[in-house]
Amino acid sequence: MSQSAPAANAVNAGPTRMSRTSIATVCLAGTFEEKMRAAAEAGFDGIEVFEPDLVASPLSPEQVRELAEELGLTLDLYQPFRDLEGVEEGVFQDNLRRLEGKFQLMQRLGVDLILLCSNVGTATSWEDEVAVDQLRRAADLAARYQIRIAYEALAWGRFVNTYEHAWSLVEQADRPNLGVCLDSFHILSRRGDVSGFRAIPGEKVFFVQMADAPIMLMDVLSWSRHHRNFPGEGGFDLVTFMRELYATGYTGPISLEVFSDVYRQTESVRTAREAMRSLQWLDDARAGEAPAHPTGWDFAEVRAAEPADLAEVLTQLGFADHGRHRTKDVHLFSAGHARVVTNDRTEAPLEHAGGSVIASIGLQVPDPRTTADHARSLHYPKAWRANRADEMVLRGVQAPDGTEVFLAPTSAAAPQWVAEYGRNDGDRVTGAAAPRDAGAGTEAAGVVAGDGLILGIDHVNLAQPWQWFEEGVLFYRSLFGLEAQVSNDVPSPQGLVRSEVMRTPDGAVRVPLNLIPHGLDPGRSSTTRTVTGQIDHDELRLKAAYPQHVAFLASDAVEVARRARARGLRMLPVPSNYYEDLAARFALDEAFLAELRENDVMYDRDEGGEFLHFYTRTVGTVFFEVVERRDGYEGYGAGSAPVRLAAQYDLDRQ
Amino acid sequence: MSQSAPAANAVNAGPTRMSRTSIATVCLAGTFEEKMRAAAEAGFDGIEVFEPDLVASPLSPEQVRELAEELGLTLDLYQPFRDLEGVEEGVFQDNLRRLEGKFQLMQRLGVDLILLCSNVGTATSWEDEVAVDQLRRAADLAARYQIRIAYEALAWGRFVNTYEHAWSLVEQADRPNLGVCLDSFHILSRRGDVSGFRAIPGEKVFFVQMADAPIMLMDVLSWSRHHRNFPGEGGFDLVTFMRELYATGYTGPISLEVFSDVYRQTESVRTAREAMRSLQWLDDARAGEAPAHPTGWDFAEVRAAEPADLAEVLTQLGFADHGRHRTKDVHLFSAGHARVVTNDRTEAPLEHAGGSVIASIGLQVPDPRTTADHARSLHYPKAWRANRADEMVLRGVQAPDGTEVFLAPTSAAAPQWVAEYGRNDGDRVTGAAAPRDAGAGTEAAGVVAGDGLILGIDHVNLAQPWQWFEEGVLFYRSLFGLEAQVSNDVPSPQGLVRSEVMRTPDGAVRVPLNLIPHGLDPGRSSTTRTVTGQIDHDELRLKAAYPQHVAFLASDAVEVARRARARGLRMLPVPSNYYEDLAARFALDEAFLAELRENDVMYDRDEGGEFLHFYTRTVGTVFFEVVERRDGYEGYGAGSAPVRLAAQYDLDRQ
Incomplete structure (x- = not known):
């Protein structure tokens, strides 16, 4: 032109x-x-x-x-x-x-x-x-x-x-x-x-x-x-x-x-x-002033009504348990570069909703101070956690849906804050030194733990109350330069879910935002949300009413599934009809199809690449996914989400 | 063709x-x-x-x-x-x-x-x-x-x-x-x-x-x-x-x-x-089997947290007070052929919402039994009220939004049930014989009461939870042969309100259905509504959260307003800006405009006819409108609804 x-x-x-x-x-x-x-x-x-x-x-x-x-x-x-x-x-x-x-x-x-x-x-x-x-x-x-x-x-x-x-x-x-x-x-x-x-x-x-x-x-x-x-x-x-x-x-x-x-x-x-x-x-x-893209994930934090169940699922997936934080009521689990913090604080609204939430995510950015200053100039409210003097302080910002986003410096090695876990003998700490109970191939504490199959976090899927969905898009775009990759409507047994994936150009960070159907909206959160952006109870209740998840990238999803099952993991069951439909769609090799079916692993294919992935059952309303991307597959498994939502709904009602 | x-x-x-x-x-x-x-x-x-x-x-x-x-x-x-x-x-x-x-x-x-x-x-x-x-x-x-x-x-x-x-x-x-x-x-x-x-x-x-x-x-x-x-x-x-x-x-x-x-x-x-x-x-x-159209309104019943306030407003509008029902905790007011029953039962969800609801409407039909049978064949749930042996029993059916619709025989005279009011000395009856405190021109009990300016009910505007809006359309169409006249989106300070007017071909019965914006939806009523169609508390709470009204047809709206104001009625105030805009739009006679302004009466004009109308302040969330239709005006006052919604919102927050 x-x-x-x-x-x-x-x-x-x-x-x-x-x-x-x-x-x-x-x-x-x-x-x-x-x-x-x-x-x-x-x-x-x-x-x-x-x-x-x-x-x-x-x-x-x-x-x-x-x-x-x-x-x-x-x-x-x-x-x-x-x-x-x-x-x-x-x-x-x-x-x-x-x-x-x-x-x-x-x-x-x-x-x-x-x-x-x-x-x-x-x-x-x-x-x-x-x-x-x-x-x-x-x-x-x-x-x-x-x-x-x-x-x-x-x-x-x-x-x-x-x-x-x-x-x-x-x-x-x-x-x-x-x-x-x-x-x-x-x-x-x-x-x-x-x-x-x-x-x-x-x-x-x-x-x-x-x-x-x-x-x-x-x-x-x-x-x-x-x-x-x-x-x-x-x-x-x-x-x-x-x-x-x-x-x-x-x-x-x-x-x-x-x-x-x-x-x-x-x-x-x-x-x-x-x-x-x-x-x-x-x-x-x-003016050509683009924000620096995040370079990767630092961690994801899950707050659950039943933290012990979370710990069990993560361990079954091959995560190493780093023990409790020396001063806070949180635990750390890691596998490869994937770090998950579980928060043991249960709060009234979560119990009420019977749910759990992804309370915060940590993103690695080239310069946390610059990003934090940028967040302040955009008037996004600060996220704040009590810290002791000798603890690493992460700058943080609240996303419109109430999720706290913490900013860590880009680093290939494990972040300093990992050392704050499992090392002390404080009165309320019961665990051993970290990492405990790690799978085969665990490396030195906090560097690269796990059995080597899980590489890191692939994406974190966040539920968005309908009132804040568009603010969420601007948040990830304006502060982190993420762009909308795909937008589609996913049928679920309780309504259509509009989903839009925000991601960095290189795919290092992907955040699918899912708009919660009105029918699942438990009430008027718009009138109670405070102007300063403080998360209030209604907000948490809303997020906790809808499934959210953390997806881990693996080198071999089938092998992760196999080992996890051997450790007792209860996968989200995939219906047999799904595999028959898969066979009709793709003419897959019989043995391969059998392997997928046996391990409840789902499959998709696009122009060049292939996608293998499986889901765990939910703990409260949070669950985990393990994905394997072959040959540059860029999607999220077309057709899987409706099957997943139906299975979750089905289990919920049992 | x-x-x-x-x-x-x-x-x-x-x-x-x-x-x-x-x-x-x-x-x-x-x-x-x-x-x-x-x-x-x-x-x-x-x-x-x-x-x-x-x-x-x-x-x-x-x-x-x-x-x-x-x-x-x-x-x-x-x-x-x-x-x-x-x-x-x-x-x-x-x-x-x-x-x-x-x-x-x-x-x-x-x-x-x-x-x-x-x-x-x-x-x-x-x-x-x-x-x-x-x-x-x-x-x-x-x-x-x-x-x-x-x-x-x-x-x-x-x-x-x-x-x-x-x-x-x-x-x-x-x-x-x-x-x-x-x-x-x-x-x-x-x-x-x-x-x-x-x-x-x-x-x-x-x-x-x-x-x-x-x-x-x-x-x-x-x-x-x-x-x-x-x-x-x-x-x-x-x-x-x-x-x-x-x-x-x-x-x-x-x-x-x-x-x-x-x-x-x-x-x-x-x-x-x-x-x-x-x-x-x-x-x-x-097959050409059309339901018989209703021929007119029998009554409208309002349930309010403050029934005394309702009584006051109706009396100020020129309604005659017929006293209390001989066995039930309800009162009857009438003006011309307009009859309003106020229900003194307050219920927990209404109080919670701070609101009031139009609990039921009565429609005159050529043959109530046929309509009731038709309702049953369509599986609409029955509406039912306790009656004593000597009282008139009205067949009734529940609309999808929970409003009860009662069926009365077509009649130019006052219905028999009017006689059940104000006549006995039962222990809980405190009022005098009906009609009490009637304006000038009141006729014999229950026939045509009031001061003759109010002729009857023009329309009843019902709030619809978004889940049942479309069911509401089919309800009035399938059971009563009402057709959708106009559909438009009305801006309000709290969101757009989709409005669709269902009416008989002759305009004898008009029911505007207003879809409540999601932001006003106080919660998940869809999951608690029972399958049999029983109104549950959530449903009432939802309806009570949004204004609804009964509009009366008058021969002279300005005169009704004038007399009502003299009796102390607090009208919904119409902003001065509205009248200036009106002047710019229509080039009205100065004296006429002054008369409208003085009485908070609004105005519209279409091809042939003119429309004069005013609103009372809300009692809880229910209010009344008085309309005058000149020369076959068929609308509802274009441009009035946003002004009305803004004024109500404004008063609500004072």
Whole structure:
């Protein structure tokens, strides 16, 4: 593509940082006043006044203006005004009357910019001349009120539905107070070519509205009204959009306009923070500042109602037991580079849900301090554990779902903190020195333990309450540079589970995020979640209601399964029908198929590689998986997840 | 249209009743065994074996066969087989191998019919000859196993995506064991013309799959996979489909194949019953047996934590107080033909939710016994109230959301049961003889009370838990012949509210159903709702969490408002901004606008008519509306609902 070159240049053409930030009140839940306060608290410079929010508000325009001043917010835009242009003269006269009423209202509010959407309903004229003339007359009326008009092409506009067309009309109308509004959704949903921005002088871009969205095939109106999300949460190429925008010389605010069924229901302050974070991510990405990818897994921590059961399963899988932590009520198990910490603290909500949770994960990053600082700048709350002076302190951050993510330096050797386990004779420590009860091939304490078959952690699958699923995507993208690999819907006996895998480009870290079906949602966690991001009991209860797991990478999954079974491991049983279907699908060698079947090992194949994997039974709601990837297989076992979910459901009910 | 005539004839051509019923296991939640048991319990004759359900099941094919026999279910179809035809010869050979494996499996199951979907992925040949040849060879292979193949055009099939095309290939292949499957979704989602069914001999229609769906604009694959629902719950013209189907001479089973995000999550026995009910409705409608419409409202019953507050509001609106029921802890209020019963029983879940509910509604029908019998034949649970021998007994039925619907004979006069109020001196009765404290113009007890301005009940707006919304649509359609009038999404400070108005053709009865946003769902009611349809505490709690209301029709809404305010009524305040927007929209007379504003009366206008209405503040979560319809206005006040929801939310938080 000849258009690809400008993007790199444009980086230099843009400002160092985004000049001003704004957010449309429609993005946030609550009353108009609550929306304004949330935007201010999250640090936005201004807001777009979404007319229906104002109409439903008991605040007079003057009170809104005062409140904005008090909060330090500018009122950047009044929106939307609809169906003005391209109409018959009689209709236009009435439209001008409507418009003038809005100008008067805007003067009371102190807003000098109005968003004019291209006509979707009443336009009758295909000809540019009619629209140009009417836009010009509207601009002349606006000029009398010192108001400017930003004309925006809606993706479903009747005659005007591309920004190129809108700009052409604005250019022809030729009025100083008439410009365009560029909206990423309206442009990218139609796969518009943003390189055309350069034809527009920056000073004629009066406003910019940003939204991301998952890539979906549906009518663009419904897509727009229900499924927009914040930059970095969806699938649009907003980075190129921003670079091309700045190449025009635009210096105005970058505003968010997100119509989302989810964010309409969630707490407005939290949403506003997420919104601000999305602009920070976008600005960093636009400026070419990508976060350093994690290089691997440090550990995964499981909190279970029955920690002894966890210990048994891990030992059966060939993990070495390093004993108890010298001061905390946690145990360490390791196999190869895979380290699992089990937390013996049981808490009321977990017991209530009968579940267990993956309480934290540890990621290795090139520089934990840099990542932690980045997390702070993105306003992700800190994760914190009590430490004694002689213990290694890991910086940590809370993910939106409440999982704590700790940051360790990249290291091929075992981390220092491993030495804190099993070594002391404190009053509550009952275990021997670590590693205890290790399988064959155990190496020196904490370096590479286990029987050598398990190499490390392959992925950690985290359940996401529906309210925070999209925040989870931005979290792993903005802080760790993980990208969405695949997204699909997995049928389970209790509903479809939407699954999206976030991963590093090299696959060193993979985090599948599973959206919990509404039917499994045990209650209103949205109203009780605290604004500061503290995990509350409801949150844990929600996560504990749904299975999560840690998957270990092995050199030979069948052999791990065989040995684990010999040690008494209860695998998740795989139905015989699965193997018959496998045979029909792949024409596998009989002996190989028998070996899989005998060990409850599942199988998949893609273009080049093969995938062998098995699951343990759940302990509470957490379970483990062992995977073997042959020849660069990159998936997660197509077709296995529904079988797994059905088997888990079945066992649950026995 | 020249095609419209056959439909009527076809009624005569069809069988008296549907011959056999079947359901695809994918319609239901749970394990394969649970699905089978649910289908049997709901009275289905057979099932379609959905392959992924079998693959994930621990039951062997032989065990499935035995279970089916034990349950009295036939296994009608094995499905789906994909991507067979229109491929290169090498690929086809592998496909035949796959197919033969399924034939062997089907023999073990004892299924003799397989569903073959038109190729969506691997087809490379546009030419019919290739597909015809391959279909023929597949049929010849099937014949060796005594198996028949039903070929179905998927709406998104690569080359074959209409039933006409599928039939043409089947006809050309010309094998006795090769026929077509007609699927209502695949045909109607593409707006197919079902009159073409007549070109197909009935004996070549091997299978029929029915699904309804809401009319949506989205890619047909996603629409199909997530949003199908049962006949009568959606917007397809399935009645004409059935009539045209029977015109072919088809005598096989009518099966349901519904992929639904909702029903995947709800209890399978309940879903199976709903599924069976949908076929009953469809068969009745196809045979021209429409239920009698209700002719009007008998009453609405509100259960509130604070019944005294309810009494106050009703009295302020001009309702006459008829006193307490002679044996029950309920009070009656009336104005015109509007009767409201307030229930003084407070119950724990209501108090917990801080709410109130519309516990029951009374509808006048031409013959209560016929409607009650119809309800029983549809397996809707009975609603029941304790009665003494000398009291009028109303037959009743429970709606899916738990609202009890009582059936009264059509009558212009006040019903007999009104006489049971306020007349006795029983120990717990404290009120005077009815009607007490009536406004001017009150007539004889219970006939037409009030001050003559309120004429009757206009509509009753019921909150629907998301799990039962679609069941609610079928309930009012199948039992009362109500049709969906409008469907839209109303923004509220706590999320979008999907609203669908069910009404009689003459507007005598209107029931807007509002789908409660997930964020307001206080918990897992799906798992605790009992199969028999008893309302449990969770259900009440859910309904009580969301505002519901009764709207009264008035001859002069402004006058009702004026008098009510004089009696001290606290109206729901309408923001000043609303009236300014109204002025901009409609250019209303200044004096008229001032009158509206002064009385918190809202306004709308459509083609011919005008709408004036106001809301009271909520008592718990129930409130009242007074509406005036001028010149046949048929709507509910576009734009009012968001303003109302915002005002209620605002008051709630004060």
